Amino acid sequence: MNPFIRWGKFSLVGAMGMVVQLSALALFNRLAPGHYLVATAAAIEVTLLHNFVWHLHYTWRDRRDGSAVLGQLVRFQLSNGAVSMLGNLVLMRVLVHGAHVPVVVSNGIAILCCSAINFGLGNCWAFAVKEAGSLRPTHGGEAAMNGAPGRWGLKRSGRTGKDRCGGPSTARCALRSG
Numbered sequence: 726m727n728p729f730i731r732w733g734k735f736s737l738v739g740a741m742g743m744v745v746q747l748s749a750l751a752l753f754n755r756l757a758p759g760h761y762l763v764a765t766a767a768a769i770e771v772t773l774l775h776n777f778v779w780h781l782h783y784t785w786r787d788r789r790d791g792s793a794v795l796g797q798l799v800r801f802q803l804s805n806g807a808v809s810m811l812g813n814l815v816l817m818r819v820l821v822h823g824a825h826v827p828v829v830v831s832n833g834i835a836i837l838c839c840s841a842i843n844f845g846l847g848n849c850w851a852f853a854v855k856e857a858g859s860l861r862p863t864h865g866g867e868a869a870m871n872g873a874p875g876r877w878g879l880k881r882s883g884r885t886g887k888d889r890c891g892g893p894s895t896a897r898c899a900l901r902s903g
Contacts, residue, residue, distance in 0.1 A: 726787055728848075735844050738779040743836050746772035750832050761828045765817050768832070769809050777801050785852035797851060804846035812839040 749771045753764035777798055781789060813835040820831035
């Protein structure tokens with residue numbers, strides 16, 4: 726799939742997720758006033774599950790493998806979940822506590838700041854193209870360029886000098902499609 730089409734799909738799911746997250750945050754913040762970081766973490770988790778289902782069935786549906794859904798969910802939580810949780814909580818603390826920006830506005834800023842990193846992680850790891858006969862995603866690291874397993878011990882695609890995302894590094898990976 727064209728990477729710009731995939732980015733568009735990712736952005737559409739992200740926009741829906743942003744509505745879910747900001748709505749959940751407003752609700753949780755109202756139920757537990759003064760605990761905006763706890764409310765943020767709960768809203769992020771609700772949104773992660775929402776976004777995972779949409780990404781699985783829409784953004785990366787061409788990479789679905791029914792037997793690997795749990796593995797994709799785990800990779801999604803470890804990658805996008807970690808970036809979203811850490812990025813949102815750090816930015817929320819700085820913006821709300823330090824700069825006195827309202828909670829929901831701060832969270833919108835934090836979501837936008839994490840989106841490009843999350844697209845790259847989703848495209849190259851959480852929903853990566855699978856090797857034939859392998860349940861493991863591919864990733865090109867420096868070792869993988871020489872035919873050895875990649876940085877995470879994952880298989881290469883067999884295309885000389887390229888990983889399954891189309892480039893030798895994760896930075897280029899976000900711009901390429903598998």
